[in-house]
Amino acid sequence: MSLQIPEKLSHVRKLIDQAKFNEALEIIENFENSESLSPEDQLSALLIKARIYTYTREYEKNVEVSSRAYEISQELGRASESVEALIGKAYIIFIDDLDKASTYVTEAERLLKSLPDDFSTDVLRRRLLSIKSWILLFKGNINGATESAQQCLKLIKEDKLSNKLELTATFLILGWINWNQGNQTKALDYAMKSLKHNIELNHDVAIAADYTLIARIYLGKGDYDQALQYCKQSLAIKGITSRT
Structure with a gap:
């Protein structure tokens, strides 16, 4: 089961879906700076920021924030959030570290198999397939990249909320x-x-x-x-x- 998004960040998801990333980041940063946060709230904020940095292609920030999120998720024993953080860390592939990216994806796949099937794991599965397709493409495994990307596309089309x-x-x-x-x-x-x-x-x-x-x-x-x-x-x- 995924963490519940703090109420003050509930509007951020909608802003992200509308590609209003600067507005979303401003809300998150105000949230982070305005109060003493629980580790769970810190984790939620970091994971949302990492997702934004994925879309804005700020990969160094994405990897940095995802690494911090992974540490917290491990301390809290949150498997679902660990998977999400590992996916974010795998974007290190765009900073020229293919081996680390592959390692993160392998670990994310292992953890994902231990989670029950629900909406949140479906989202994680799509995100994992997306970055995996890039990694396979960079490795020259065109067939594997195609399979992962097509599977990702199929899952997106099946989910009316994507x-x-x-x-x-x-x-x-x-x-x-x-x-x-x-x-x-x-x-x-x-x-x-x-x-x-x-x-x-x-x-x-x-x-x-x-x-x-x-x-x-x-x-x-x-x-x-x-x-x-x-x-x-x-x-x-x-x-x-x-x-x-």
Whole structure:
């Protein structure tokens, strides 16, 4: 059974689903600074922050916060939260530590098997499949990456409460997988699906990531004008977000 979210943070989940990350972080940080928190409340706040940093692609912050959350979850004997923290720590793959990322995912999978099936474990399973697909892709295991990503997509579509952020993240990894396979048409289809939802969410960081993939696809097709256009759009967004 997962920890109950503190009442003062109940609105944060909705803000995250709407990609209003700065507002969500402000509420969490005010919560952390305004009162003496129990270890359980500290853990809840850290895990929510880690999730935000996943979506904003601030991976060093994600790993740091997830590491602190893992220590607290272990002290409290919270298996579900330990799994969530390990998933956050696995994003160290984007800081060039594939071996550690693989170790964290293996441990998360082991712990997840010990938990009863319910809504919270379904969410953890999707998140685990998502980062696992990236790790397998980085290892060059295209078939394994495809299987994990497709399974993640299936679980997301089966859950009516899942959010667009999960969906777009899965479309993006499927786009990169197909790009690596040379399936440019499928890669572009997934990238455009991700882009459509991210534009609806006004999720600038994810839009920039979509543009980067689309630029790569057009480059592979030999359409250099389109590739340059999307590359410039990606760089423009990254320039804006790095200053905010």
